[in-house]
Amino acid sequence: MIRTESLTKRFGPVVAVDSVSLHVREGDRYGFLGPNGSGKTTLVRMLLGLVYPTSGTIEVMGRRMPARAAEVLPEVGSLIEGPAAYPYLSGRRNLSLIDAIGSRDKRSARRARIENVLGQVGLAGVDERPVKAYSLGMRQRLGLAAALLREPRLLILDEPTNGLDPQGIREIRDLLTELNKAGTTVFLSSHLLSEVEQLCTRVGVVDRGKLVLEEELTALRAPTGRILVESPDADKITGILNGRLVSRAGEHIVVEHEDAAELNAWLVGEGMRIASITPERRSLEEVVLAATGPGADRLDR
Known part of the structure; x- marks a missing residue:
């Protein structure tokens, strides 16, 4: 659905995007992550033909960009760097x-389409107030509605839940999941790692313009080979682990072991009380922090 090969963008001496080879498959819910200043928005703008690459190639839906933008863009919905709107006009x-x-559709068909997307993004009851009177969250919803107008095959979204409250974030997450199940590929850039973790199936991470990680989320969050145990018998357990103890904090113990069920059976067989026992998995935050350096906007490096 999206493929870049050695994609590079320089602004004078600054390399904003450095030889990135990105692969987004049809049907993905792809989270594009990285620190501030890592080149995310520049790359997204190149995908849409808003910025021309210095070198490398871009294919969107099997067609070269920006050369075939006129064919590609009608099938793409996008929300980049905040929604654009005429502030003195209403959302509708x-x-x-x-x-x-x-569009060559009749006015009645266009009205129906507009009402449909307003309902999808939670603005069905919006009145005729001008957009300048909207909250940031309402503007984000309106921008997403604009992206959905043509029932796109591909959605490219930059911080789509910016300004939304927790309920609104959940609504947009559910909407994007439903659209994806119906056949829309979703590519989104976000700083909200918890939301990406709940929504996306694959992630790509950029740092200082380079793609440093691209993988299935399930693979990144596979068990680490350690087990998290909570027990009121933590003292006794630490005494029988035979060197497999990694760490302990009160009743919480981390044990080197591959199989939580096997470990649980053994501990119970030894007469230990177990409050909880689960495989340790890295969070997406831990994955991203391990793959990237200090933020590019820090001044103390």
Whole structure:
């Protein structure tokens, strides 16, 4: 669905994107992550033909970009660096202007389409207030509605839940999951690692312009070979572990072991009380921090 090979963008002496080879498959929910200043937005803008690469190639839906942008972009919905809108017009009027571009549908069909996307993003009850009176969260919802107008095969979203409250974030996450199940590939850049962890199936991580990680989320969060044990008999357990103890904090113990069920059976057989026992898995935050260096916007390096 998206493929880049050795994609590079320089701004004078600054290399914003450095030889990135990115692969987004059809049907993915792909989370694109990285510290501030790592080149995420520059790369996303190149995918849409808004910035021309210095070198390398881009294919979106099997067609070269930006050379074939006129064919590709009608099948892509996007929300990049915040929603754009005429501030003195209502949300519906803004969507009407966007939807009219290149459309030969009857006005009634366009109205129905607009009402449908407003309902999808939680703005069905919006009145005729101008967009300048909208909250940041409402503007984000409107921008997402604009991205959905043409029932895109591919959604490219930059921080789509910016400004939303927790309920709104969950609603957008559920919407994107439903759209993906219906056949839309989702590519999103976000700083909210917890949301990416709950939504995405694959992730790519960039750091200082380089792609440092691209993998299935399930693989990244596979068991580490350690087991987390909580027990009121922590003292006794630490005495029988025969060198497999990794760490202990009160009743919480970390044990070197591959199989939680096997370890549980052994401990119970030894007469130990077990409150909980689970395989240790790395969080997405731990994965990203391990793959990247200090933030590019720090001044003390």
